[in-house]
Amino acid sequence: MASNTIAGTGEKQQTLLGADELILNMGPQHPSTHGVLRVKLKLDGERVIGSECLIGYLHRGVEKIAENRTYQQFAPYVDRMDYVAAVSNGLGYCEAVEKLLMVEAPPRARVIRTILTELQRIASHLLWLGTHALDIGALTPLFYCFREREEILKIFEKYCGARLTTHAFRIGGLQYEAHDTLEKDVERFCKAFEPRIKDYEDLLTQNRIWLGRTKGVGILQAADAIALGATGPVLRASGVKWDIRKAMPYAAYDQYKFEIPVGATGDTYDRYMVRMEEMRQSRLICLQAIENIPAGPIMAKVGKVLKPPPGEVYHSIEAPKGELGYYVISDGTVQPYRVRIRPPSFVNLQSFDHMVKGHLVADVVAIIGTLDIVLGEVDR
């Protein structure tokens, strides 16, 4: 048996047939890497014995840009990190700066923020479901998912004029009053959406190929998930019932009833089930929220020039992909002294190596998909 040392670990690895291990480069242009992720796989035949993620192809220096912009000028930049869930990014940033300023958005703004953010969660999960299923070989769900996602993007467009990089919220509240048909649009979407989740489940949940490709693939135990810092659906699928919306409520989440779905084994199938259930719960939150949107102002009293008193704050929200944290330091000037963004995708991607070991090359694609990463956020 030939033995090789895995770089960095010094660990000896034995290959089955005594062949030399094969290094396979995947990406950065591989379609299943969902962007520009490059993975170096160490293979023993078809089996993965080690991996290394090479990232940074989309690095734009977002944190450096933040230090050279005013607080408001930086707000649109955060939409360009997780560009499939721009609304959630904006919510996290606005709330972090509001905490720094010690102001609170008015109740009406908070409810509208909650509605849009939950719609964004559904849209983000739909995009994940469509592309993840496509990667594994199920072509149909993609078209269904994009059909529903389109409805959500239309609501965003009606609300603020943009579909993807929305910049929907402002520090202190909202810039735009809700359009007249917001409640009706959201209600119509939610009504139509329920049977459609069932359609996706009919296509996949009991599908033998789907089960074969996802059950037992990329298992992440709860203890490992915590140690590796995984959050969001990845952590919950491992059985840890932790959701920042419940643990440390922000926006208007404390007013609504919803469940936190958890998995048991932490495999790819569990992560699929958790995200499916999260879409249902988000739909319920939206329905509760549109029932009673409080009247009143949509903007707190904040100056045109924001100069938060010196100090620092860490604020995180439950973004569709996990814990999205903003650590903002003010030195009392109009520009932040430092903005640190804790991206869920970056941290979750670190679990990849742990999950992929021992699996086949074809499973690598399933595992990249199940982590639901967006490279714009990994690289910032």
Place this chain on the structure above:
Amino acid sequence: MADEPKEQQPSGVPAGDKPAGSSAPTSTPPAKAPAAAPPAAAPPKPAAPPPPKPPVQLQTPLNNELVGRVRAKFAAALLEAIEDRKQAILTVECGRLAEVAQYLRDEEKFDLLSDLTAVDWPRREKRFDVVLNLYSFAKNERLRVKARAGDGEQVPSVAGVWPTANWLEREAFDMFGIIFAGHPNLTRILLPDEWQGYPLRKDYDIIEQDTSWVKENLGIESGQ
């Protein structure tokens, strides 16, 4: 009460407010100009927010049970315990960071390292703050731990305590050039390995780049 903000001010404000602010605009006129213009043009507007500022003491000393236990265990290694906007911040001696981390994880149940990052205060004697944001599932509590490190000083790695620190420390090394002792693989993570300079340092300008790398690898004069 009074000495805490002072701790923060000489390190924070002079570093950030004047020198860093004055060094940045010289090279970034387009970014700074619109930012600087509004406050000068519209002085009556911000007149509303300032009044509550002076009386409010935002950084107050923190003295809860957790701080008591950490102090009992680490004594002088706990340099400072403050609260800023209801968030607890402990500053510990840099050399004992890994020990404190191990204690906080095992005894105080801060089992999730949410984030690890750094902040540059170039005017301070020890210019870097290594900042850990911890979370405890059992207590539903957050805690921030800071360690001050000078340029080139080795900071004990906490990757052995929380494996998630592996990439986070690599990022801090990549962006600030902080050396984490005992890290399994301390290499650049977002920037190319051969890149010269540490972009998130305050003395690294916003349009600065490793021109020789750009020229060699991209075949262009400048990435701008």
